[in-house]
Amino acid sequence: MKPKKEFDYFDRPETIKKLWVLLYATCALTVVLELFMHKHPHFGFDGFFAFHAILGFVACAVLILFSKAIGLVLKVKEDYYDK
Amino acid sequence: MTSNFPPAALLILGALLVPFFKGKARNWYVIFLPAAAFYVVSQLDMGSSWQVHFFGFDLTFLRVDKLSKVFGYIFTLNAFAAFVYAFYLKDNTQHMAALFYIGSALGVVFAGDLVSLYFFWEVMAVASTFLILARKTKKAQAAGMRYVLVHIFGGLCLLAGLVLYITHTGSVAFNTITDRNWGTYLILIGFLINAAAPPIHAWLPDAYPEATVAGGVILSAYTTKTAVYTLIRGFPGWEILIVIGCIMTIYGIIYALLENDMRRILAYSIINQVGFMVTGVGIGTMMSLNGAAAHAFCHIIYKALLWMSAGSVLYMTGKSKCTELGGLYKTMPWTLIFGGVGALAISAVPWTSGFTSKSLIIDGAVHQHMVWVWLVLEIASAGVFLHAGIKFPYFVFFAKDKGLRPGETNMGMLLAMGFMAFLCIFIGCYPKPLYQILPYPVHYQAYTYNHVVSQMQLLMLSALVFFLFLKLLKRTDTISIDTDWFYRMGGRLFYWVIDKSLNGINAVCDRVFVGGLAPALGRLSRHAPEILTLGVMLPLWSAAGAKGRALERKVEKTRAALATGSAPVGISAAVATIFLMVVFLLM
Incomplete structure (x- = not known):
């Protein structure tokens, strides 16, 4: 009997491609859905179109870049404290 | 009232019976305890009970309102799930430590006064440490030690604050704190240390990841959330x-x-x-x-x-x-x-x-x-x-x-x-x-x-x-340096500074006094008779017409005589006499 083939769906390049498309499509969809909103912004600037999308994108990009930069100083070898 | 039983007591007393159970019965027993405690919490009537007069303080072991109840529900519910998760575990230490820890967390949440709150607060710190130590690795031992030391420090801040607060207000009741003075700020610091607020937060990412598999699950819930409860109760706004x-x-x-x-x-x-x-x-x-x-x-x-x-x-x-x-x-x-x-x-x-x-x-x-x-x-x-x-x-x-x-x-x-x-x-x-x-x-x-x-x-x-x-x-x-660096490397830094400064002075002294001055003095004292004698004799011999080879021989002879201490007694006596005369004249 042949051994059961391992489930490796998420390793396949075509799956990864599909997931990318899905990710972009979902992002676009959330922005499109904003068109059907009756907005009542509390602070004014939060009524800007796709405000939360922009905020999410910029905030995460800045967080990643900042942690990358600060990591240059803060990251040390595993045995740092054992020396 | 039978329905008003402190859920903390159920878990803490229940923990003492754990060693009497064997095998899977023990695992079923520790799952049963928080489930029962959850039921007990749900049956609690609003209001205060289990009040004791103790050393002049009015202690309230069971103060039930909606705030304490919501934490009571989730603490017991989570404990139930955690013990189901730990069904594979055959370790009395971890079961007992976890029950003491969760029980005292419930004790804090239902405490109506600051004295009993402090007591349960400290039991939590000690009991939780065993969930880290139980991993039994060298890293876990060290992390557990640091963990308990930070919590002892936090506990001392809290204690100092409580003493100031209680003497100031004359009451041990734990309600919303509005005064802003040293006492209340120290209490706040004590609570915030357990909430893992920077800069004293590094105990959490330092110690929790070193805990046992089940220990990590249990630790993640109680210490910080008990602190959140105390903040909601004491410091809103x-x-x-x-x-x-x-x-x-x-x-x-x-x-x-x-x-x-x-x-x-x-x-x-x-x-x-x-x-x-x-x-x-x-x-x-x-x-x-x-x-x-x-x-x-x-x-x-x-x-x-x-x-x-x-x-x-x-x-x-x-x-x-x-x-x-x-x-x-x-x-x-x-x-x-x-x-x-x-x-x-x-x-x-x-x-x-x-x-x-x-x-x-x-x-x-x-x-x-x-x-x-x-x-x-x-x-x-x-x-x-x-x-x-x-x-x-x-x-x-x-x-x-x-x-x-x-x-x-x-x-x-x-x-x-x-x-x-x-x-x-x-x-x-x-x-x-x-x-x-x-x-x-x-x-x-x-x-x-x-x-x-x-x-x-x-x-x-x-x-x-x-x-x-x-x-x-x-x-x-890699790992990342956090504020625990100060107490993990601070000791080493102190050692390094002391080593370099004090031992540096030591080394300089060694070179100057031991290596330089003392041998120079030694050489000087050893050669003093020779220098003095030759200083006096050389001009005399030259004046007497000794030259070249003859002079050299005289010098060698004198040196040998001084080195072996065999200078003729007469000469020594003459030199001594001359020396004394010089001294006498100079005075």
Whole structure:
């Protein structure tokens, strides 16, 4: 009997491609859905179109870049404290 | 009244009986205890009971109101799930330590006075340490020691504050604290140390990841959330808490992004999440205090779930570093699915529990027109999805297949995770029961079209950034320096400074006095007779006409005579006489 083939769906390049498309499509969809909103912004600037999308994108990009930069100083070898 | 039995006593007394049970009966017994305690909590009548007069203090061991009850529910519920998770465990130490720890956490929550609160507070610190030490590795021993030392320091701050506060007010009752003086600030510091507020927060990511598999699950819930309870009770509306809370939310994200160990990522994520609660307490309106309590409730469930899934991976593979893990979706699909639900819940994805509780805090800030607080909390919400929502599951279960084929974990762990995952989704879809047990009446609708769409925008774009920046997020085999550096390396730094300064002086002294001056003096004293004698004799001999070879011989003879101490007695006597005469004349 042949051994059961391992489930490796998420390793396949075509799956990864599909997931990318899905990710972009979902992002676009959330922005499109904003068109059907009756907005009542509390602070004014939060009524800007796709405000939360922009905020999410910029905030995460800045967080990643900042942690990358600060990591240059803060990251040390595993045995740092054992020396 | 029979129904009013302190749930803390049930667990603490129950812990003492653990050694009398053998085998699986013991595991069933420790699952039964928190289940019974949950029932006891549900039956408690509002009001104070179990009051004792002790050394002039009126102690209240059972003060029941909606706030203490909501924490009582979640503490016992989580304990139940944690012991189901730990069904594989055959370790009395861990079972007993966990029961003492959870029991004293309940003791704090139901304590009506500051003295008994302090007592349970300290028992918590000691009992929890055993959950770290039980890992029995060298690293765990060291981390456990540091952990308990920090908590002793925190306990001392609290004690000093309590002494000042009680002498000032003359009452030990624990209610909202409005005075602002040294005493109340020390109490606040004591509470904040347990809430893992920077700069004294590093004990958490230092120690929790070194705990045992089940220990980590239990630790993740109680110490920080007991502190959140005490803040809600004692310090609502203290503005400083808004600042501290906002710092915590961002701080946790930055470090979680840097970390490589999956359980350390989750530990930093606790700091981030507790930051939301602390901010809610600082805002101090009914809505935001409800939010803090609700978020503590939901957080305990999904954070325990995340620790459970990380624990299963550690239990099955023996590894916890992202650099050594990956591709586990093939062999641990259920752990992935349950852990994934936890990851979605912590990220406050609509229809999970986090969405229904975090919104209360964020909208609480909006209602108070706090634009900066709102903005920080929104940014932090996006960051949560980044580090806990995607990073943890991605690097552990997907990313690069490291060839690990551990197989699915045991049934106890799966059942516990399934139970917690169910609660995450249940509260997300049907938050009404949670809202009903909150301290204040809730008039809030989390599910509006606008709210759901803007939250999805925030989260999906965060996800997009994660995968676009994936190269920058590549894991490295490193740890990150945090404020524990000061007490881990501070000792060494002190040693180095003392070594270089004092030993430096020592070395200079050695070179100057021992190596230079003393031999010079020695040489001088040894050669003094020769120098003096030759100094006098050489001009005399020259005057007497001694020259060349003859003179040299005279000098050699004198040297030999002085070196061997065999100078003729007459000459010595003459020299001595001359010397005495010179001295006499000079005087």
